[in-house]
Amino acid sequence: MQVNSWNDRSRKDELPLPRKSEAGFTLLEMVVAMVIMMVGLLALAATIGFALTVTNKGRNVTNSKLLVVSILEQMETLRNTRQLSFEEISNSASPNFAGFPNTFQPVSVNPGPDGIYGTGDDLIDAGADGIYGTADDFSNPSLARPGLSRQILITPLSGSLKKIQVTLRASGVRGATDESKGVSYLNNDANSNFLP
């Protein structure tokens, strides 16, 4: 069997090619082409991985939005039921209510002794007796929804209107933090939803 080197084959006197168009691809050309193709396919595979990340992110966003809306709904409830006065719905403390902390708080399953979500006491567990204010109350970190924290910022815009901004942080993929923000406005008319 004769093995031709690249140079041998290119010598016209030994291997005359009848037509230029019949010259096939060289091995080098094939290798280069396949490498390019592989790079392309790898990029394509990476795109699919990216798509999965985006889908996961989308699901987290939906989840976050629901938890943001929960707080905005609660503000409406607090006002309508007059559980808190319009003045008390604030980041600062008032005589009967400690106020909503303006820092990120863990998202608790329960509202704590004050019955209001998003306050500093949400993680307090009533203990074995199930009654708040007794000696066996303790801070129970397992009440927090894992990987989530929430901030409530309340800005008075006028004497009768407040801006409520809720930000939810969720730990996302590869240690990143995803933030979802929701803004709502609250007036001091507890009857606004109802016909007289």
Add this chain to the structure above:
Amino acid sequence: MSSSVDRRTQAGFSLLEMVVSMGIMLIVTASVLTLAKDAFKVSFTAYELTDAQESVRTAHEYISRDLLTAGDGMKNINNICLAANFVSNYLTKNPANNPCGAGLVNLPLVHSDNNVPAGTTVLGIAPTVSVRSTPTATDRLTLLQLDSTFTPVTPTAVTPSGANISVAASDLSKFAPGEIYFILSSTGATFGTVTNKAGGNIIFAASDALGLNAPGNGGPINLVSAGGTLPISIRRMRIINYFVDQNGLLTRRTFGISGGVGYSDSIIADHITNLQIRYVLGADEDGNNQQPVAQLTVDQQEAVRQVEVSVTVETVHAVNKGKTQPVTMTTTTSVRNLQFLEALQP
């Protein structure tokens, strides 16, 4: 190629070149196929999860919408009494045990049924299905809504013992047998199924298909109309009941629709593995704040402020090591239309 050309003059690939190139080709193809297999798996998972997420969103949207409007148009209506059998057969295994009378129970505007026991049959579906109880027991939710498209009818007379309600001739055509109506007075309210129409009367006879009617002196119509002495009004009201059946279908059953057998089912979402509902309460009678509960007592019914709904959906197909993947989402909705009783007090 012409056969007259000498074959040896044509430079093809040598065998070695072919072996090398085919070897490389094989390696490349194998790795590409492995990648493609993973890529297909990933894209399949992404598709399945997105699909499951959409189901959760739809479920939340429907339930939230109903919670927002629950109790709308029902100002000053309280003390709704229903046949206990109907309530325990169709709505909840945990009725509010506040009997309006023998065989009757109270139905609040929003009512719970925490962790329905295994084997609880959903009546009126063939073949028979139960409320989902595996892998975990699921909750049911019942709420009331006024149908504002129906103009209230004021009857001319009531004969509670026979449960005959006389209405003006012009109103008679509004009623059809099988339909469920809401009968209310200043003292309370109840539901009844029209069984017949005769001689200017709409008749709520015993043994209707749903077990809702209880004519006679101890019956709810007698109670509501105080023996026929109090003026009553007839409206159309919907009882909306959410449940998950054993096949994972989240169903919204509406009683009190126009026409038909009195109720209809709509499938809201499928592959639901869990539906958990908690009720966020206001302060109790002593002014103490209460924690969210999964089952409402009679005293707590008035204190419901928000409802926390948690829906879990599994992917339709197995996506991870032969297992389906669950997707759970939770939100809280303010039942703002239940609050008018307090909010509107000066």
